[in-house]
Amino acid sequence: MATQVSEDVAARANAIKEEANALFASKKYEEAIEKYTAAIELNPNVAPYYANRAFAHTKLEAYGSAILDGDKAIEVDPKYAKGYYRRGVGKYALARYKEAAKDFRIVVRLAPNDKDAKLKLDDCEKTAARIAFEKAIASDEVIKRVSDSIDVQSVLVEDSYDGVRIDDGKITKEFVDDMIQRFTDQKKVHKRYAYEIILQARKYFMEQPSLVDVKIPEDSKLTICGDVHGQFYDFINIFKLNGRPSEKNAYLFNGDFVDRGSFSLEIILTLFAYKSLYPTGMYLTRGNHETDDMNKVYGFEEEVKVKFSETMFKMFSETFICLPLAHLVQEKIFVVHGGLSSRDDVTLEEIKGIDRISKGQPGQGGLMSELLWADPQPLPGRSPSARGVGQKFGPDVTENFCKMNNIDMIIRSHEVKQQGYHIEHDGRCVTIFSAPNYCDSVGNKGAFINVTPDTEKGYKLDYVQFDAVEHPKSRSYTGRLGGF
Template sequence: MAEDNKIKAEQIKAEANSLFAEKRFSDAIEKYTAAIDLNPVSTYYSNRAFCHLKLENYGYAITDAESALELDPALTKANYRRATANMALGKFKEALKDLRVVSKRAPGDKDAKAKLDECAKIVKRIEFEKAIEADNDIPSVADSLDITTINVEDSYEGPRINEETNEIDADFVNHMVQQFKDQKKLHKKYAFMILLAVRKMMMEAPSLIDIPVPKDGKLTVCGDVHGQFYDFINIFTFNGYPSSNHAYLFNGDFVDRGSFSLEVILTLFAYKCLFPDRLFLARGNHETDNMNKVYGFEGEVKAKYSDMMFKLFSETFNALPLAHVIEHKILVVHGGLFSRDDVTLDDIRKIDRLALRQPPNDGLMCELLWSDPQPELGRGASKRGVGVQFGPDVTKNFLERNNLDMLIRSHEVKEDGYVIEHDGKCVTVFSAPNYW
């Protein structure tokens, strides 16, 4: 019987591998789980950990990697996958330990060596910044940046902001969008000007913003777009561009993964300048330094512009609001609800996101950005290793306590772009097609 189980498990693993190749990661997880039930070997756990990484289920990925290493301490892939998950969670010292093991065992692996070097630099930088903060606050890029010293070359043929008025008008935004469609860069001076204008607006905004639906108009809520510029622009092409009677709320995760995150976020920020009361932006878990280091936005900004530009993006992301309430009845947040039953909208309003800067590993701000719904009642440990999973009863109680009708959130890939759960009270919206 044991031998039959091994054979059957190998067959199921092969099915799981095929599903993984098709980027059907949730289906692959089910198959790897079935194989583990028949024959719990290290490679099955390691493969399932890889699937969880793809789905950003970092907590589950770490657990599976550790199970694999308990069975086979020499399984280097498991070390690498645990390191990747820890890096995404900002646990760079833990990741560094595993990456050193990987590099020692596979000295010729250039990708592992590059990730080791990157992680080591991040650890050193964090320690340096802590030392600076102990004596004084880290100086703001926004406060030190003098836009007037940046010259725009005569040879530049892209859109220009009128420097007498500093007004970002419709002609500039339309020209900029076309510039991005043609895969051309916006001049750094104008990128800085957009960033500084949006940062100022966000610094003055509360952590929770009440928004109305335009009279005789509509409001569209969009989920993650993750740097997919052309798919993002298609939202406007098919659904209408932001205007005085068509408001948009983009619910976080504008950047990372896709190759055109910079173009997406600059377009959103430019429309925010053009329609400050019709274009709303919420912070997602990817508008954070740790995720930007691991999933590409930091590298993209540095390659296309500069380290200073990325630091200004980081400061601007720190100022993004955390939640919106539509017409006093629908709460919109990136992740989800809380580990406590007594949270009110006023508690969200009181979150001092400007002081916190980067989301902590627990508490209300963390849970707003990281939590996920679950079908079971009550709460469960987060599959991501941070935040919580909350059931339909938690959603119902929160909405009743705060006199709300519905929760809209994003944060998870959905094949049809959305899913309705918790007796119609919790809607997930995801707006990045062809995500994998």
């Protein structure tokens, strides 16, 4: 039953909604959400208020909250097409294709001229059918992996190729330097060498446990970086500021190398090549975007298919499932992309023993998924995540995990921070984010952490901030989430 609201209150609510719209247009999404909420508190009877707030939640990747606001908009007005659309987009972003298809089907019925809804409906139906088909095949026979069957030696490198070559399967510093310059100049590396880079990296990752121990030699340092999300020119700028990777200048990139930005392929090939060149100079953690569901929605799959082929994307997919899930630095710092579990009894040994390769894709529940998706919160305990996957964990959860496992702190990524990093939970939980001016719109700084050995504590942390650099314009590969 609708709440009775006077004309004066309704007018004030509408004025606040207009303020929220202006904030949204200025890309101040958190402030816009606060204003939409204020308008809703005054007048909860207006479906567009909820749909607009859902849109803002979507911009912040809070898809669970967007779905809930879609629910509210539909509750207020069951014939409001935009409510179903916003809810459908939230479900779509979480790879819940069958559910999203139901919402887009209603949108098409209520708004027959909505071409974007028709495209999304078609995509959802085709994707759901493909997934069902693949599951049916998998239940009947073992699917042969592309990585195990491809014959790299049969791929001819034309005489006209003007880049440094890989001879006898050995990736050299000269090759990597040349490849980075090619990428900077917006050229491609030959597909044969891309295959070799992927296969060599995959071999290393397959031999590692799900939790990798990292010791920093006395005369060396380890730099921990967060999300870089396809922002190749900002990614390379880290090396300009901090030195290129080597055995003494090691890096740990903590997930979400791909998606969103237009140069994900260039980043991941560079990281994989450095892993082969310097096995103890480059460490990589799997993020929630090194998964098939996210790559389909946020652009990496399409980017690889456009720049190379579907076969190459399958090789990346088969390699991503081999990436370690966490690292333990100097026996005291737990590094993971998302955060902590919904259980209080998780040990480092349990994490180390996760059979990530057999499991493949993390899904939307369980320990593996939580390590990739969880976020910290200021309040004690745990609560549902606005993302729609994983959960939030409080300072008491962090303290318990650290004490039980005899470690000092956790370093995680997964969230954009205006200063590039954020310290909370009494210093036990640090978020590091390394994609400045995220998606060319947020205006945040990037940051990384230099970790060096220390005789007293075992390690020393130094935080370094940096700004975005200019980059060439390139096509976007995230069209599946367009039309918001």
